[in-house]
Amino acid sequence: MRNSPLKVIAATLGIFIGVVVVFLMLGRASLRGGEGGGPALFGARVAIVELEGMILEVDDLVRELKGHRDNPGVKAVVLRVNSPGGVVGPTQELHQALMRVREAGKPVVASLGSVAASGGYYAAVAADRIYANPGTLTGSIGVIMQMANVENLFKKVGVDYIVVKAGQYKDIGSFSRPMTSDERRVVQSLLDNVHGQFIDAVAQGRKMDRAEVQTFADGRVFSGVQAKDLRMVDALGSLEDAVNEAAKLAGLALPPAVVRPTKRFSLFDLIRSQIGLQLGLPMTPSLPSFRTLLYLMD
Secondary structure (H helix, E strand, O other): OOOOHHHHHHHHHHHHHHHHHHHHHHHHHHHHOOOOOOOOOOOOEEEEEEEEOOEOOOHHHHHHHHHHHHOOOEEEEEEEEEEOOEEHHHHHHHHHHHHHHHHOOOOEEEEEEEEEEOHHHHHHOOOOEEEEOOOOEEEOOOOEOOOOOOHHHHHHHOOOOOOOOOOOOOOOOOOOOOOOHHHHHHHHHHHHHHHHHHHHHHHHHHOOOHHHHHOOOOOOEEOHHHHHHOOOOOEEOOHHHHHHHHHHHHOOOOOOEEEOOOOOOOHHHHHHHHHOOOOOOOOOOOOOOOOOOEEOOO
16 A cells, blocks of 8 residues: 655654754754763863853752762863852852862863852852853852831831741741840841851862952952952953853863853743843842842942
8 A cells, every 4th residue: 555645744854853853862862962971972171051140949950060070071161150140049059069070070260251149259269260250240149138117107007917936047038127235146146147158168169368368358349350359260351251161271272162052941030131120130130038048239
């Protein structure tokens, strides 16, 4: 029996799609190295990992770094930073993931883009080298917690906010009443402790005395030129300069082959770009949370 033209077309189309899928999978494996650590198909490369926007969760970035760490074809990693900061815990997880890449014998170079402030800078100090543009906004070594007090508003509209608690400080930071002096002392102690962790990370990463770091760890923002003068960064340069530096540290020829970051589709980012909202701008206010501790530019 002869096959109908429709069956022949369908079979041919199926074979074509299958071939395309195979090539896409092979291409992705060669570019990303595979999260299981499979060998790259096209030799030694420098991988670029992007830290973009607010640091709220870093699971994907940590997974991506682990893939590059385990991939024998990736010889060095460049962290491209465009971030004003974010939540403390995830920032420290990212810092630790970058340190593990270095411990695996692979150089890490940070490239600071438009903004690499607070948590963005915290992540960068895990690198062997830091590059910044002359006009990059960086630094902001500090910690901030912002809380609202709407007690008078509640009284105006006739709302009585009742709290039942077990534990003296369980409702610390409540928006229904002013903070007591004792509560302020507790919160200040918390912020000072986390600020100290930030200072320690900078001192260790930049190989500086802690006392020297404290002279500029007061929340100020610096330009790339100012940061270089303070030894917060190693050199002024672009992403390309950072990639070449990573290749040199790994002993690769210039220009190196590069593993580009995989772009992830985000419906939220698409909507945000359409309506003109930009969370990643400098001087961004903190998120409306009463209990979330953030590294933010203030």
